[in-house]
Amino acid sequence: MGGGHAHHLQIAGDTLLHRLPAHAKIVGLVTFALAVVATPAPGWVPLGTALVIGVALVVRSGAPGRHIGRRLLVEVPFLIFAVVLPFVATGERTSIGPVTVSAPGLMASWLLVAKATSAVLAATAFSVTTTSRDIVAGLQRLRLPATLVAILSFMLRYLSVVGDEMTRMRIARESRGFRSRSVRSWGVLGRSLGSMFIRSFERGDRVHVAMLSRGWTGRLPVLDETPVAGRTWLQVLTPAALVLCVAAFLAVRP
Amino acid sequence: MHVPDGFLDAQTSIGTGVLAAGVVAVSLRKARGELDDRTAPLAGLVAVFIFAGQMLNFPVGAGTSGHLLGGALAAVLAGPWVATLCLTVVLIVQALLFADGGLTALGTNVTLMGIVGVWVAWGIFRLGRLLLPKRLSSVPLAAALGGFVSVPAAALAFVGLYAVGGAAPIPLGSLAATMGAWHVVIGLGEALITALVVGSLVSTRPDLVAGARDLVEADELEIRAVVAA
Structure with missing residues (x-):
């Protein structure tokens, strides 16, 4: 996806x-x-x-x-x-x-x-x-609150990273013979989502530390005024x- | 499925927009208290998780499948304030990038999914935690209850808004019954998925589940004396 x-x-x-x-x-x-x-x-x-x-x-x-x-x-x-x-x-x-x-x-x-x-x-x-x-x-120039803008930019920036991670997990499941057919496969899918949350959350932590080390002050710089x-x-x-x-x-x- | 433009009249859309903006403003302040300056990256990644999670199809049978709505899951995993922010951002992205959900209906969608969905789920979850034994194994069960109730609650909130600003005179009783019945079924799926995800997290990383943090003792770094041979 x-x-x-x-x-x-x-x-x-x-x-x-x-x-x-x-x-x-x-x-x-x-x-x-x-x-x-x-x-x-x-x-x-x-x-x-x-x-x-x-x-x-x-x-x-x-x-x-x-x-x-x-x-x-x-x-x-x-x-x-x-x-x-x-x-x-x-x-x-x-x-x-x-x-x-x-x-x-x-x-x-x-x-x-x-x-x-x-x-x-x-x-x-x-x-x-x-x-x-x-x-x-554009939303930043329209004065959307800075935190909301930052959340939004993180979401868009990491969408394909997490999406690719999800694709890799699907390939891993299917290469082990998993077929998503009925409610019985929900357990496996639920655990996949669980580990995706752990990965996302820990990535958020790592990104934050990386940002701090590059001088993050809490708001994104405005590039075009x-x-x-x-x-x-x-x-x-x-x-x-x-x-x-x-x-x-x-x-x-x- | 999000409310598009023109489904509710302009007054209702503006009213829910003002309500949503107010709650989001409070959530911003509260979330900063919970996560301090980690708010942006963590809430951003939780939003990605919800957005991507909504795209994972859960097969129901006969070729159909459903997906997670995520309000309850976000509330249990990240706390209700962060969850409201995440759902709001997900809805903004869906409206602006995917034309899914109208821009004038953004306030309505945030109210239904980011406020009613999240807070009903959180309220029921807290209630469940109070009534169930104080064990980690109660957490997925309480989360399932929250997920189950939050979906029909959001649907009934929608019926309420439709009663105020709907376009066509539909008999409200039957609209409420139809919406309620459908969403009870959807709520069952939501409850099961929420419980499975929370269950897998509680057994591996309970420290990451906001709704279970009071049950997890902090793991102190322990340096054991080396026994000399």
Whole structure:
């Protein structure tokens, strides 16, 4: 997993999305998600706009379609929920073809699919264009508490180390004839997790001592404090602004 | 499975966000008291452990498998304050790097898994430790109880949030019953995995298990006199 999962999150490239500073992108992403979530029902046009923006962002990220498709799988459980929703919700009934479903449930289903999908698309566009190091630095510039930033950077830095360790343990298990088939194999897997904890914890201790010997003071140094141009803020806030403008325009139109 | 954007309305998301931020701020202070300046590397590695542990598949049979949620395990192994921080960081990474769980729902997810999941598990674990005999062998059992209760508790907390800020009018009784029933089953798996992991640790390195530290006597360095031949 460490190999398959951690390394291929970010896809190198030189698009506008790659060049924008990480903290500005995070602000843009959060405001976009907030604008989408705050859109009142039915919101056909604003949420349609949001979906188009989401798709456009993903396309502009330049990541291959198969990669994006795999990343979108996280949404599947909620799409299933959205399909079930019209059938279990109460309220006024409406019929589509041969079945009758709940009208408010149907509306909630559309809202859920539109809001969750456009936010997931935008978040995917963000994560394929931003390295994990830049994400940590971006959160640091956004004044996330220093300890949280440090925990986060440790987690990301050691993710593949621990992941590789897990892969080696799996190879060791399987080369001794272990096959993970039923609940009976849980004992072995549980002990594997146990020894992984010991290794992780002791590694944390060793890392700490190594850091102290290199002058660790309790906070990570800030490497990049270059001020961001107004134009950049304009660029990252465009998606949220578009959704809000469309919604506001429709609201005031007689 | 994390709550995505748009599942709960904006007010509920902001409310849980404020709650989560407050608890995380307190946890930061408390964890520093427990681990002093070792907080960052140790909590970071525990977070990695939880994150990687969630990817280890436990086969259930018929081709399906489940995985650990980790709130109870983190609480028993590292203490509840550090566990809240670890779960928070894991959720931030999942939202920002994997688009798993919405960014506006981050507060909701931290509240459900990092606060309700961790603290219910810790509370039940402490209660179990009080009631069970004061032996190392009671620790995995108490941890299993904590893991078992914490999962449906987090699910019911979610139903409560849905009642406040949910999108569709679903009959809450049946939503609570369905969520509760499913998560009791998931809780059984969580209890078993938590007990197995804690059990293996208690028998090898009990000094690393925060929830068992009061039972472990410090191993003093002992220099035995050499008996001359």
